[in-house]
Amino acid sequence: MSESGYTGAQPRMGFFTDTSVCIGCKACEVACKEWNDVPEAAGLDLLGTSYDNTGDLGANTWRHVAFIEQPVSSVDTVSTVDSVDLGMPSVGAPGQAAEGVRWLMSSDVCKHCTHAACLDVCPTGALFRTEFDTVVVQQDICNGCGYCVPACPYGVIEKRESDGRAFKCTLCYDRLGAGLEPACAKACPTDSIQFGELDELRERAAARVATLHDDGVAEARLYGHDPADGVGGDGAFFLLLDEPEVYGLPPDPVVTTRDLPEMWKRAAAAALGVAATLAVSFLGRRR
Structure with missing residues (x-):
């Protein structure tokens, strides 16, 4: 039996997002929308605060690429990630200081928590745990009560204004059943989004952090990988180059239904x- 309580024979599947190689291309956002027929969240105009036009995760944005621009003076120690490996110019590379600015980019998604509060509060069974140990909303069962929205410690789930039902990432459940990887991971040109068995991804992520530390990127750290954290670990976890708050992530998430x-x-x-x-x-x- 898994930590989540699921008893299936299928290994738990998930995402490891390595933000150190994210180039902010938004291919994942586009692929997610195209495959899952997710409607446009707003116009294509930039928000005015960064090279971003979606802003946050929601019912119409199941993948969101954050663009975080940091003045070098605000960063205590700026370590650079080798951009040669990415086939990129040095200016504007992820985590790279250039012309007084450091860019951080990260593709955010539903975390598919081990202990998912959204599952606890759903009164209709619309939210369920799949054989891949992921968390999915069944739109034909969702009654739009919205209990899952405040229950999510990451603010991921949202009700769609057009019909009132809740929507979020399904980790491309239909593709997994057909033996395919999720559309976002398939489209990612730098392998920033990696899909696979969660235990294997955790080992791969630990090795990647060790490599970055050896290369002088002392601020590299994992987020959401620890089964001992407040949600029992995430099915989608991240390698970050700064504190979680910088990426809009809670530093110490807890399952909101724990009490x-x-x-x-x-x-x-x-x-x-x-x-x-x-x-x-x-x-x-x-x-």
Whole structure:
């Protein structure tokens, strides 16, 4: 049995996103929209704060490439990632300082949590855990209650305004069933998005961090890979070149329903106490 409670024989599948080789091309966003028929979130105009036109994850953006521009003066120690390996010019390479600016880029996605609060609160069973240990919304069952939206510790799930139902990344569940990798990973030209068995990806990620540290990129670290974290580890985890907050990620995410069992116990105890009091009062009056 997996940590998530799933008992299937299929190994857990997931994503490892290595932001140190993300070039911000948005091929993953386009591939996700095309394959899953995700509607346009807004216009194609840039937001005005970066080379970004989608802004955040949501019902109409299942993959989001963040562009983070940092003045070099605000970075204590700027280590550079070798851009030669990527076939890129040095200016503007991921994590590279150029003309007083360092660019950080990252393709964000639903984390497919081990302990998924969205599953806990869904009253219809629209959210379910697949045989690949991923978390998927069944749109034909979703009633639009929206309980899953505040339950997500990462702010991933959102209701689509056009019909009120909740939508998010499915890790291309239909493609996995056909033996194909997710569309975003297939389209990524630098292998920043890597798909495979989660245990193997974790080993690969640890080796990548060690390599970066040996190359002087001291700030490289993993996020969401640890099964001992507040959500039991993520099915989609990341290699970052700065603190999680810089990428808009919570530093210490926790499953938002962790206290529900204790709350239900207390509620049940209180209800029994009230019932006992009423029974004693009723019997006293009869006597």
